[in-house]
Amino acid sequence: MGIRVIEEKCKGCKLCVALCPFGAITVTKKLARIDIGKCNLCGACVEACEKFTAIELIRENVQTVDKSKYRGVWVFAEQKEKRIADVTLELLGKGRKLADKLGEPLCAMLLGDQLGKLARQLIRFGADKVYLAQSPQLAMFIEDSFAEVITGLIKEHKPNIVLLGATTLGRSLAPRVASRLETGLTADCTGLEIDTESKDLLQTRPAFGGNLMATIICPNHRPQMASVRPKVFKMAQRDELRMGRIIKYDYKQHTLTQRAQLLAVVKEGAEATNITEADIIVAGGRGLGSVENFKIIEDLAQALGGAVGASRGAVDAGWTSYAHQVGQTGKTVRPKLYIACGISGAIQHLVGMQSSEIIVAINKDPKAPIFNVADYSIVGDVLEVVPALTEEIKKVRTEDKELIISDSEQESELVLSS
Ligand SMILES: Cc1cc2nc3c(=O)[nH]c(=O)nc-3n(C[C@H](O)[C@H](O)[C@H](O)COP(=O)(O)OP(=O)(O)OC[C@H]3O[C@@H](n4cnc5c(N)ncnc54)[C@H](O)[C@@H]3O)c2cc1C
Numbered sequence: 362m363g364i365r366v367i368e369e370k371c372k373g374c375k376l377c378v379a380l381c382p383f384g385a386i387t388v389t390k391k392l393a394r395i396d397i398g399k400c401n402l403c404g405a406c407v408e409a410c411e412k413f414t415a416i417e418l419i420r421e422n423v424q425t426v427d428k429s430k431y432r433g434v435w436v437f438a439e440q441k442e443k444r445i446a447d448v449t450l451e452l453l454g455k456g457r458k459l460a461d462k463l464g465e466p467l468c469a470m471l472l473g474d475q476l477g478k479l480a481r482q483l484i485r486f487g488a489d490k491v492y493l494a495q496s497p498q499l500a501m502f503i504e505d506s507f508a509e510v511i512t513g514l515i516k517e518h519k520p521n522i523v524l525l526g527a528t529t530l531g532r533s534l535a536p537r538v539a540s541r542l543e544t545g546l547t548a549d550c551t552g553l554e555i556d557t558e559s560k561d562l563l564q565t566r567p568a569f570g571g572n573l574m575a576t577i578i579c580p581n582h583r584p585q586m587a588s589v590r591p592k593v594f595k596m597a598q599r600d601e602l603r604m605g606r607i608i609k610y611d612y613k614q615h616t617l618t619q620r621a622q623l624l625a626v627v628k629e630g631a632e633a634t635n636i637t638e639a640d641i642i643v644a645g646g647r648g649l650g651s652v653e654n655f656k657i658i659e660d661l662a663q664a665l666g667g668a669v670g671a672s673r674g675a676v677d678a679g680w681t682s683y684a685h686q687v688g689q690t691g692k693t694v695r696p697k698l699y700i701a702c703g704i705s706g707a708i709q710h711l712v713g714m715q716s717s718e719i720i721v722a723i724n725k726d727p728k729a730p731i732f733n734v735a736d737y738s739i740v741g742d743v744l745e746v747v748p749a750l751t752e753e754i755k756k757v758r759t760e761d762k763e764l765i766i767s768d769s770e771q772e773s774e775l776v777l778s779s
Pocket residue numbers: 570571645646647648649671672673674675686687688689690691692702703704705706707708709710713723724725726729741742743744
């Protein structure tokens with residue numbers, strides 16, 4: 362696709378300049394000029410120039426594929442140290458729904474070494490088939506090799522949809538595979554649905570800095586590829602009785618180019634803040650007022666055995682590190698319990714936590730948008746409510762402990778007397 366200004370029609374009125382969101386148009390000597398480096402072909406200027414029709418989007422003859430040859434929803438199964446990543450189970454959960462809607466099979470691709478047990482697990486979690494490529498050469502993730510094997514598999518079996526986790530690994534792999542297959546990729550999706558008429562995959566993701574949600578389709582190419590952030594979808598349920606097929610894939614027919622060599626795996630030494638895996642998150646926002654006050658969030662999280670989350674407001678203020686940030690430019694979380702303290706509930710924060718099972722919000726403003734997503738709303742001062750909650754939880758926990766200790770004491774007495 363391209364764009365051009367029809368010189369004889371342009372009046373130099375500058376309407377297009379005002380409406381171009383990318384600042385890609387300038388008018389000199391009464392003629393609009395488009396900087397192709399800045400333009401993203403959104404078409405806003407074409408609409409702006411409706412009166413003079415002096416700007417034209419040039420659509421090339423698009424090569425389309427025979428869609429009827431493509432079947433199945435495929436999930437790339439990410440694993441680390443022989444443990445399936447949670448995001449894979451989430452994709453299997455969503456993938457199952459998409460596949461059922463299309464009446465197509467759900468398949469997983471698993472690459473690595475000695476992963477037979479994991480392949481069986483993928484079936485228990487909803488896959489109808491697992492394509493398994495195994496060898497010591499694939500034991501560690503090397504982008505080139507993995508991309509090569511996956512591209513080969515996809516070319517051979519022609520899936521309709523391919524989903525990957527938007528993890529560090531998935532983000533590196535997905536574009537490599539998409540470009541080899543010459544198809545589109547929507548990165549970091551937060552929603553996936555099937556269009557009832559066209560049967561195309563509707564891929565929703567935040568756009569323009571999170572100010573709007575864009576739904577993207579890939580109507581002319583196959584497979585339709587999307588990466589999805591962890592914790593966006595619910596994990597698939599395990600079913601011990603599920604049966605499926607494990608198909609060993611002879612990847613050796615592909616020449617594995619290995620431009621990179623893995624020398625060592627260095628584990629991060631820093632505090633292992635992984636809020637994406639926490640069941641309970643206590644998150645603090647600007648409403649706390651200071652770094653000293655932010656400590657009450659850590660105290661409550663500790664009392665509950667949970668992790669500390671934060672709004673960008675709190676992170677920008679330097680009260681906690683970026684690793685704790687929840688939201689569009691932070692992490693997406695889906696804990697069982699999310700307590701938002703002094704957080705207004707801006708859309709960029711909500712997209713990162715609104716799928717939590719139970720949301721408790723504490724805010725002194727009864728009109729704060731966070732209350733729109735909260736299951737329990739506490740209108741009050743965080744500096745009073747949070748310490749009171751912490752105190753109460755500590756008390757309940759101590760009573761529970763005493764109960765357990767006295768129970769076990771009774772048990773040991775029984776053992777001694779018998
Ligand atoms: C491109 C982009 C990406 C962004 N990404 C993210 C992101 O990933 N995560 C994120 O969180 N934000 C993100 N933001 C910022 C977001 O728009 C908000 O500015 C931010 O979430 C506000 O943080 P906050 O709720 O802590 O602060 P504020 O909006 O200032 O809200 C503070 C709240 O605390 C309440 N309050 C004040 N004092 C008290 C008190 N004593 N007791 C109880 N309540 C009190 C107030 O009523 C208010 O509702 C992004 C913005 C942009 C433009």
